[in-house]
Amino acid sequence: GENVEQHPSTLSVQEGDSAVIKCTYSDSASNYFPWYKQELGKGPQLIIDIRSNVGEKKDQRIAVTLNKTAKHFSLHITETQPEDSAVYFCAAYYSYNQGGKLIFGQGTELSVKP
Amino acid sequence: NAGVTQTPKFQVLKTGQSMTLQCAQDMNHNSMYWYRQDPGMGLRLIYYSASEGTTDKGEVPNGYNVSRLNKREFSLRLESAAPSQTSVYFCASSEFSDYGYTFGSGTRLTVV
Numbered sequence A: 001g002e003n004v005e006q007h008p009s010t011l012s013v014q015e016g017d018s019a020v021i022k023c024t025y026s027d028s029a030s031n032y033f034p035w036y037k038q039e040l041g042k043g044p045q046l047i048i049d050i051r052s053n054v055g056e057k058k059d060q061r062i063a064v065t066l067n068k069t070a071k072h073f074s075l076h077i078t079e080t081q082p083e084d085s086a087v088y089f090c091a092a093y094y095s096y097n098q099g100g101k102l103i104f105g106q107g108t109e110l111s112v113k114p
Numbered sequence B: 001n002a003g004v005t006q007t008p009k010f011q012v013l014k015t016g017q018s019m020t021l022q023c024a025q026d027m028n029h030n031s032m033y034w035y036r037q038d039p040g041m042g043l044r045l046i047y048y049s050a051s052e053g054t055t056d057k058g059e060v061p062n063g064y065n066v067s068r069l070n071k072r073e074f075s076l077r078l079e080s081a082a083p084s085q086t087s088v089y090f091c092a093s094s095e096f097s098d099y100g101y102t103f104g105s106g107t108r109l110t111v112v
Helices: none
Strands: A004-007 A010-014 A019-025 A032-038 A045-051 A056-059 A062-067 A072-077 A086-096 A099-104 A108-113 B004-007 B010-013 B019-025 B031-037 B043-049 B064-068 B074-078 B087-094 B107-111
Touching: A004 A086, A010 A019, A019 A086, A019 A108, A032 A062, A032 A099, A045 A056, A045 A062, A072 A086, A099 B031, A099 B043, B004 B087, B019 B031, B019 B087, B031 B064, B031 B074, B043 B064, B043 B074, B074 B087
Parallel strands: A010 A108, B010 B107
Antiparallel strands: A004 A019, A019 A072, A032 A045, A032 A086, A056 A062, A062 A072, A086 A099, A086 A108, B004 B019, B019 B074, B031 B043, B031 B087, B064 B074, B087 B107
């Protein structure tokens, strides 16, 4: 069935270190994988996404990698800063006859200590 | 641009009461969604509307109904609220279903 597993559930790093969050998905037909950042009291905000025809995508300090064979994808944040502290969600797109939908992972609470 | 607007932001209901959560987007998006967020469970899809005139069940549709009123608006109705429906509800929209979603700021609902 539709499933996205996300690890770890919490992650604490020192400012300047790198952070990595990993997700696995169940449907090999999934072809779109976004990542969202949620700050306290706000809705999730899209920070980066990747499609299945690409293995890696970067945007400044953020990168996402995709391994279609293993059905997993990862978020990498380099040179972390205190403002990176938030909850991060991965998602995978599942398509159906009338369209499709995103299924989200359980979230990772990232804490960056000054 | 306002993006996705949800009302109300906070609501307390008694068990058995009904209410409608409102959502409107001004980005001319085709697809709209309702999610609920509970601690440790991420975002779970309640219902979605791939395009105006269509709606489909998500992962947790029981106890909810939806109406895609027009291209801009997608409402979520609780006919008889239960304590298990205490949650934060998010509406989202996207140009197409496999594009990035824009989320609203959420409605925090407590059922007592």
